[in-house]
Amino acid sequence: MKIKAIDLYAIHLPLHVPFVISYHSYQYMPSVIVKIETDEGIVGYGESVADEHVTGETWEGIFHTLKNTLGPAVIGQNPMEMEKLHEIMNRTIYGAPTAKAAIDIACFDIMGKKLGQPVYQLIGGRYHDKFPITHVLSIAEPEQMAEEAAAMMAKGYDSFKMKVGTDIKKDVKRIEAVRKRIGNNPAIRVDVNQGWKNSAATLTAIRSLRDLEIDWLEQPVLADDIDGMAFIRSKTDIPLMIDEGLKGIREMREIIQKNAADKVNIKLMKCGGIYPAVKLAHQAEMVGIECQVGSMVESSVGSAAGFHVAFSKKIITSVELTGPLKFSKDVGNLHYDVPFIQLTEQPGLGIDINDEHLQEMTVFQDAIR
Structure with a gap:
């Protein structure tokens, strides 16, 4: 062929x-x-x-x-x-x-x-039956983010990823507002997208986050500052996730060598697709670093590809592939049973264009x- x-x-x-x-x-x-x-x-x-x-x-x-x-x-x-x-x-x-x-x-x-x-059968076979879907909260005013979280809880969501990364004091107010509104049980993951820049600013923020039951803190410092992530990790018990700082095998090796993260966010768009993503998951599994498969907010095509990787690997314990839920029109028909995703047994990616x-x-x- x-x-x-x-x-x-x-x-x-x-x-x-x-x-x-x-x-x-x-x-x-x-x-x-x-x-x-x-x-x-x-x-x-x-x-x-x-x-x-x-x-x-x-x-x-x-x-x-x-x-x-x-x-x-x-x-x-x-x-x-x-x-x-x-x-x-x-x-x-x-x-x-x-x-x-x-x-x-x-x-x-x-x-x-x-x-x-299905693609997942080509890369190890199906391991997970289903994944819970985390609702992503875009940056907004604290009360607006809290209102959105409460509305999504009513629809069945039990975990939230909060986008922050502006002024630290305002970011802390955003997280406090959401936690107060949804209570102590739902999971909150905080994604800074490099916005706090350095380890000093991040540690300042962390002092205010200790009592807010954060699942993990994602990429608070600039992408290339793996040393900064390692330093922060040595000073806090809040789990740290690297996202933008992990692109391929070279970065994963450095993250492992420097004990720079508790979790890593694998994205097919950062590493080159399904095949390189599987290699990264194997690297992480060797040292016990849990993985998430995330996305750049992709259509059903890219999202389905990410799900196939996630469903096939034990070390991948969470997903953030909600692009199709954010679009008013999509090129494909990836199906969500909110708040879960359950892949079909259709061949290939399993979607129709x-x-x-x-x-x-x-x-x-x-x-x-």
Whole structure:
């Protein structure tokens, strides 16, 4: 089997409400959908959702990288030879993990359809039956965040990820307001998205968080400051999660060597797709670091790929893949049984693409033959 053609769709995914984090406010999510067709007529879909603040890639740049660099390099290759495909992509261009992820995901979709198996059966088999879904609270005024959390609790959610990372005193008020509103039992995970910058500011914030029953604190310092994470970890008993600071194998090795985290957030867009994500999970398991699979707020395509990785690994104990719930229109039909996600046994990614929605959201497109 050979890759015969690649179609690229640069799209805007419409959000129900703006998504606000420490370094950006999104009115919609820019994404690139990749459709790969083989000489046997099997079609697979992948996705790239750029975050220039994390990997240095942009929406437009990813499209052109796929069109002019990665796409031509994989035409004619066997989509089932994943190790070889990644070696070809890595030789062709340094970095560019988000662009590579789209090709990786589409090829896994093809592989599953060829073999008649869900992707999770190709990477270790199903381990988890279901995952609880954590509701993500965008940055807003304290009372507004508390109101949203209470409304989501009424819908069955029992865990919340709070986006903070502005002024420390205001951030503490946000967390206090949510905890007061929802009570002591629901889980609160605090994601700073690098917003507190350094270890000194983070330790100042932590002094005010000790009595708020925080599940974990995610990426309070700048991404490359793994030493800072290690220092903070030595000074607190609040579990620390690294997100932006973990991209690939090299960072994972440094995190392990420096005892810099209790948990890590694996994202397919940061590491290059399903195959590299599995390698990171194996690295973490060797030293007992629990993993989460997160996302850049992706459509059903990227979210389904992340779920397949999460469901196949014991060391992955939580997920944050709620993009499809945030969109007023999606390209696929990934199904959530809120507050849980339960994957089907359909082959490949297990989702159907709505071609009408895909065309409606497409800003520009191209093809490689």
